[in-house]
Amino acid sequence: MNNSTSRNLTILSLLALALTASAWPPRSDVANLGVPAPGSYALPVIKAAADGEILDGKGESLRLSELTRGRVTVMSFIYTRCAAAKACPMATGVLLQLHRLSADDPALAKQLRLVSLSFDPENDTPARMAAYSRLAEVGKPAAEWHFVTTASQQKLQPILAAYGQAVDRKANPKDPTGPLNHTLRVFLIDRAGNIRNIYSSGTLDLQLVLADVKTLMLESAAEQPPLSPAQAAQRPGQVSTVAFPAETVVRVTDITDKTNSQPLEVLLTDARNDGRATATERASIIVRIPKASFGAFGTASMDTLARRFEGQGVIVTGQVEVEPHPFRHDANGESLPRPVLTITDPGQIRIASVPVLDQKPITINPVLLNP
Amino acid sequence: MTTQLIGRNLLLHAATSRRAVANLIITLSVIAACGPLLAPVQLRADETCSSPYLARIEGQEEFVYVWTLGVEGLGDGADKLVTIDVKPGSPTYGKVIHLDSLDGRHEAHHGGFTDDRRQLWLCGLESSKIFIYDVHTNPAKPRHVKTIENFEQTTGGAVGPHGAYALPGRVLIPCLSNAKDRSGRTALVEFSNEGDYIATHWLPTKDDPQGVKGAEFADGYGYDARVLPRKNVMLSTSFTGWKNYTRDFGGLAKDAEAMKQFGGSMVLWNFHTRQPKQVFQVPGAPLEIRWAWGEQRNYAFTAAALTSKLWLCYEDKTGAWRAKEVASIGPEGGVLPVDMSLSADDRTLFVDCFGDGKVRVFDVADPHHPKQIYEKQIGKQLNMVSQSWDGTRLYFSSSLLARWDKSGADNEQFVRAFSWNGKELRPTFDLDFTALKLGRAHHMLFGATKIGNNNVATK
Numbered sequence: 001m002n003n004s005t006s007r008n009l010t011i012l013s014l015l016a017l018a019l020t021a022s023a024w025p026p027r028s029d030v031a032n033l034g035v036p037a038p039g040s041y042a043l044p045v046i047k048a049a050a051d052g053e054i055l056d057g058k059g060e061s062l063r064l065s066e067l068t069r070g071r072v073t074v075m076s077f078i079y080t081r082c083a084a085a086k087a088c089p090m091a092t093g094v095l096l097q098l099h100r101l102s103a104d105d106p107a108l109a110k111q112l113r114l115v116s117l118s119f120d121p122e123n124d125t126p127a128r129m130a131a132y133s134r135l136a137e138v139g140k141p142a143a144e145w146h147f148v149t150t151a152s153q154q155k156l157q158p159i160l161a162a163y164g165q166a167v168d169r170k171a172n173p174k175d176p177t178g179p180l181n182h183t184l185r186v187f188l189i190d191r192a193g194n195i196r197n198i199y200s201s202g203t204l205d206l207q208l209v210l211a212d213v214k215t216l217m218l219e220s221a222a223e224q225p226p227l228s229p230a231q232a233a234q235r236p237g238q239v240s241t242v243a244f245p246a247e248t249v250v251r252v253t254d255i256t257d258k259t260n261s262q263p264l265e266v267l268l269t270d271a272r273n274d275g276r277a278t279a280t281e282r283a284s285i286i287v288r289i290p291k292a293s294f295g296a297f298g299t300a301s302m303d304t305l306a307r308r309f310e311g312q313g314v315i316v317t318g319q320v321e322v323e324p325h326p327f328r329h330d331a332n333g334e335s336l337p338r339p340v341l342t343i344t345d346p347g348q349i350r351i352a353s354v355p356v357l358d359q360k361p362i363t364i365n366p367v368l369l370n371p
Numbered sequence: 372m373t374t375q376l377i378g379r380n381l382l383l384h385a386a387t388s389r390r391a392v393a394n395l396i397i398t399l400s401v402i403a404a405c406g407p408l409l410a411p412v413q414l415r416a417d418e419t420c421s422s423p424y425l426a427r428i429e430g431q432e433e434f435v436y437v438w439t440l441g442v443e444g445l446g447d448g449a450d451k452l453v454t455i456d457v458k459p460g461s462p463t464y465g466k467v468i469h470l471d472s473l474d475g476r477h478e479a480h481h482g483g484f485t486d487d488r489r490q491l492w493l494c495g496l497e498s499s500k501i502f503i504y505d506v507h508t509n510p511a512k513p514r515h516v517k518t519i520e521n522f523e524q525t526t527g528g529a530v531g532p533h534g535a536y537a538l539p540g541r542v543l544i545p546c547l548s549n550a551k552d553r554s555g556r557t558a559l560v561e562f563s564n565e566g567d568y569i570a571t572h573w574l575p576t577k578d579d580p581q582g583v584k585g586a587e588f589a590d591g592y593g594y595d596a597r598v599l600p601r602k603n604v605m606l607s608t609s610f611t612g613w614k615n616y617t618r619d620f621g622g623l624a625k626d627a628e629a630m631k632q633f634g635g636s637m638v639l640w641n642f643h644t645r646q647p648k649q650v651f652q653v654p655g656a657p658l659e660i661r662w663a664w665g666e667q668r669n670y671a672f673t674a675a676a677l678t679s680k681l682w683l684c685y686e687d688k689t690g691a692w693r694a695k696e697v698a699s700i701g702p703e704g705g706v707l708p709v710d711m712s713l714s715a716d717d718r719t720l721f722v723d724c725f726g727d728g729k730v731r732v733f734d735v736a737d738p739h740h741p742k743q744i745y746e747k748q749i750g751k752q753l754n755m756v757s758q759s760w761d762g763t764r765l766y767f768s769s770s771l772l773a774r775w776d777k778s779g780a781d782n783e784q785f786v787r788a789f790s791w792n793g794k795e796l797r798p799t800f801d802l803d804f805t806a807l808k809l810g811r812a813h814h815m816l817f818g819a820t821k822i823g824n825n826n827v828a829t830k
Contacts, residue, residue: 041644044570046541046563087824164540164564166426166487166824183426183487183824185540198540200486202424202600208643 035207037296038214039317039347043196049075049189050162053155054117054148057130064117064159065193067146071113072216073189074098074209077165077182079120080132084177086201087184092116092135094186095145097206098213099136102143106237107319111217112143119160119167120180121150163187190216214239218348221317229270229285232320232339241317242339243352244270246287248279249306263302265290268309268316281326286340287316293344313352318343417760418817419715420661422537423600426488427823432759433458434468434510434818435766437786438493439810440773441476446808450479452493452504452513453809454818455786455802457764465788465800467807469512473502478617478773481534481814485542485564488822490516492535492542493814496772497617499523499530501544503566510818517566523550525568529558531613533594534814540564545596548613555592555612555634559645574607574638575647583638585650592634597660598642599669604692605642606684608657608673609634620775633677637684639692651694653682660684661713661720663738668717670738679705681722683738698741700724700731709771712758721756725771728753728783730796747796751781757815758791765789765796769804770811786812 051065067073076095082088095114102108116132118124124132126149133147150156160167167182186204188197197212217239226243227235250267254260269283280286294300297308321342324335343349417428435457441449454469477495484491489507494500501519508514523530531547541564546557556576561569573579574593580586592609599605610616611633615623623629635654638647655678662671670685681698700708706724713720713735720733720741730753732745755768767787770776776784784804789796804812 036641036644041646042570044561046569047565047567164487166489181824195540200424200539203539203643208603211643 036211037345037347038211039218040296040345041215043188043212043215045190045194045196046198047195049073049187049193049195050159052150052159052162054150054159055126056146056148057126057133059126061151062148064148067113067115067148068189069193070191071144072111072191072213072220073113073115074186074213075115075117075189076186077119077160077163078116079118079178079180079182080124080128081120082178082180082182087177087182090201091184091186091204094204094206094209096135098210099142099145100138101210103138103140106141107217107239108213109141109143110238111220112213114143114145116145116147117159118147118149119156119165119182121152121156124149188212188216191220218317222315226315229339232285232341233322233337235320236322236337236339238320239318240320240339240341241315242285242320242341243313243315244285246270246309246312246314247272248283249310250278250280251302251306263291263294266302266305268314277327284325284328284338286323286338287314287318287349288340288342290342290344296344297346309349309351314349315352316341316343316349318348418712418757419664419760420659420712420757422483422486423598423662424486424539425484425537426486428488428817428819429821429823430819431459432764432817432819435757435786435788436491436506436513436816436818437768437812438479438482438814438816439804439812440479440770441472442773442805442810443476445805445810447472448810449473449475450477450495451810452491452502452515453804453812454511454513456511457766457788465802467802467809470809471504471513471515473515476773479811479813480772482816483535483542484537484816485535486537486539487564490564491816491818492544494532494534494544496531496533496547497613499532501532501535501566506818507822510820513818519562519566522560526558526560526571529560529571529573531557531616532560533610536596536598538598541569543596545593545607547593547610547616553613555590555610555615555632557591557593557612559593559596559607570645572645575650581647583647583650585652587650588636588652589638589650590634590636592636594634594656594658595660595673597662597671599662599671600642601666602669602686603642605640606660606662606671606673607638607640608653608660609636610656610658616772616775618774620772637673637682637694639684649692651684651692653694654678655680657682658709659711661711663713663717664715665717668738672711672713672720672735672738674700674708674711674722676707676709676725677705679708681708681720681733681741685738697739698733698743701727701729706731709753710755712756712765714758714762715760716762719762721758721765723749723753723756723767725752725754730756730767745795749787750785751783752777755813755815757817759817763790763792764799765791766815768812768815770813773811776811784809784811786815 049068076091078088129147136145173179184201186199221239221241226241232242246268252264266289268287269279271279271282318341321340322337325338328336435455437453439451449472451472456463456468478497480496482493491504491506493502499522503517504513505516506513528550529546532544533547536543542562544560558571558573574591575581575583575589576591594608594610596607633656637651637653639649655675657673657675673682679700680696683697684694706726709725710723718736720735722731728750733741734744735741749767754771757766769784786802788799
């Protein structure tokens with residue numbers, strides 16, 4: 001980076017920091033009503049994401065539908081000559097932040113796709129889009145990000161019409177913010193290729209977009225046949241739906257303080273105490289509901305929460321973490337993984353009306369246990 | 372140096388470094404997130420009571436579109452879209468330059484643009500039909516291109532679409548009633564810009580509180596719905612149902628039971644999730660909602676028609692939302708305040724009063740203590756008002772509802788334009804919609820041949 005560029009970026013960064021520290025409020029104060037918990041609200045289908053003929057950074061032709069199905073897609077219409085702060089740079093900035101977040105979130109990296117599609121084919125050639133795409137290189141695995149364009153206005157216009165992306169030429173082609181007038185549009189598309197949200201400059205907020213992405217990820221997980229605990233244990237870091245009988249719901253308090261019976265959390269387990277070990281020691285799965293989330297379930301009482309689920313078949317959706325099982329080991333004596341899911345919203349759990357698993361009873365015999 | 376120039380120069384100089392480009396983009400996003408401070412845009416036209424997501428007119432409004440109710444025996448008797456030329460210096464300034472009549476009468480009431488301002492959606496309160504016009508191809512001659520015919524069936528029973536409010540890629544339609552019992556129980560409905568149904572959000576009631584705070588006030592009624600994007604909140608108000616608004620007002624006013632069927636609530640929603648969060652008790656049918664535009668001003672006005680009171684819904688210092696009565700409108704006995712317009716600088720509120728045909732102007736620089744500073748007789752009856760962004764031009768129209776408008780000599784039907792210099796309204800032009808055989812003039816919306824994008828600052 002040359003000295004002039006470095007100086008300009010420093011000035012701009014200092015200016016940006018000064019402004020964010022000022023009394024001027026942020027553009028979107030979602031903290032007012034809170035960022036919604038993923039899965040706690042609906043994202044109805046708006047319309048099917050249209051197909052079209054596009055070019056990738058190598059100039060190879062592909063169908064837009066290849067980039068709008070199979071993953072949760074966030075697609076932004078941009079042009080690289082745009083210098084309007086509340087337009088393309090803002091949209092690309094949000095996608096960049098999503099991209100960087102995904103580098104530290106394997107589930108997000110695996111299920112999210114980002115697409116930047118230019119509506120300026122005369123200037124945004126495949127080579128230019130390829131050069132522009134270098135900003136997406138983060139040095140570790142992250143969500144795939146495609147920078148694409150079209151071969152001509154003839155290929156572009158049907159796509160713009162289908163997505164309702166209004167673009168006009170400005171009267172002044174030398175306008176410092178860019179020669180094209182356009183409404184900012186970013187689309188959230190589900191795995192099936194349906195548009196589920198449309199963002200403009202007034203609604204494009206990183207936290208809200210991320211909540212929407214995760215809502216669709218939960219939806220995808222909930223649509224799959226539920227896994228058994230053993231299957232879930234093989235998918236650490238992934239959002240999965242797991243079914244099991246909640247044989248015992250454990251109320252956890254701080255036993256070091258006998259005067260304080262305030263709950264810390266409740267744990268759903270698929271085991272019972274058998275006199276030799278507790279349910280939490282024997283369980284092949286643990287689902288945690290932390291105290292801070294009790295309110296979302298409509299109660300402050302861990303007893304009420306426990307009674308709701310105890311003895312029921314449950315289907316739970318959440319990100320799987322794993323911990324070493326306290327009693328189960330493989331042939332080499334290594335602890336087997338046990339899935340642990342933390343749920344914070346009632347949308348992540350439902351009661352199964354029929355038994356969902358043909359699960360063998362769990363036995364405790366440290367010597368004989370095998371995977 | 373403006374943000375735009377900074378951005379462009381940096382793009383030119385930083386292109387060779389991918390990390391520099393990435394940081395530049397994030398920095399520009401941060402600056403964009405800081406609001407309009409760095410990107411001031413001079414707006415002169417465009418109504419102040421429009422959706423914040425709407426693409427803006429560049430320059431001055433050139434047309435006023437008037438959604439007009441047909442009157443049997445007057446002209447063609449049909450509901451119609453009237454286009455008035457308001458281009459300064461135009462030889463047809465202040466004249467009707469185009470008409471598009473529909474089949475029949477539908478209780479033409481309110482409408483709104485899609486967010487790209489390419490379509491104008493006009494709603495019929497009685498038929499529940501929505502007429503979609505192309506105002507982009509030739510803004511001087513809007514063309515009817517589509518009708519949503521099956522609103523009741525598609526939405527699961529919502530009726531009485533009361534306007535169209537632009538959202539990104541979608542239109543939000545607050546309704547007034549339902550097909551089951553034609554009471555005020557109703558919903559907010561969403562359609563895509565292409566006219567395809569998306570969702571119905573029924574307002575909370577005591578029996579179906581949907582987790583709201585203040586459920587005891589939830590009557591399920593609707594009227595207006597408007598968003599404050601930076602706070603992720605939406606407010607809705609409450610009027611009355613199909614049984615009442617299609618009924619002759621004289622008979623309605625004498626029916627004590629029917630007069631109880633008016634809304635008395637406002638609902639605060641989480642806009643992103645479309646979930647109602649809080650219900651405020653606001654007796655007397657609170658109608659139009661006007662959010663302030665200033666970035667630090669988190670409040671909205673509404674007027675309760677039956678009590679003639681001005682209300683303020685605001686965020687207090689703790690972040691909680693509250694609603695309170697802040698002023699009386701007109702003398703004892705009430706004047707039926709209906710439409711309102713808040714100036715772009717949030718200092719002046721124009722309140723139209725159907726009862727006595729006056730506009731009352733309030734200084735609302737302190738929103739908690741509004742003071743009336745002016746009033747003017749506009750006509751024998753008065754409903755709608757539209758104001759230019761620079762606050763120098765106001766347009767007024769007359770009709771409230773076909774069966775509620777006054778009769779005889781008091782049934783003036785007009786569009787009247789005025790200039791406002793901060794102290795008084797001076798007439799600019801006057802169109803007699805009865806003499807012109809057009810009908811009852813209702814909702815007015817601004818059109819122009821130069822439309823910008825909707826990515827700009829609002830001040």
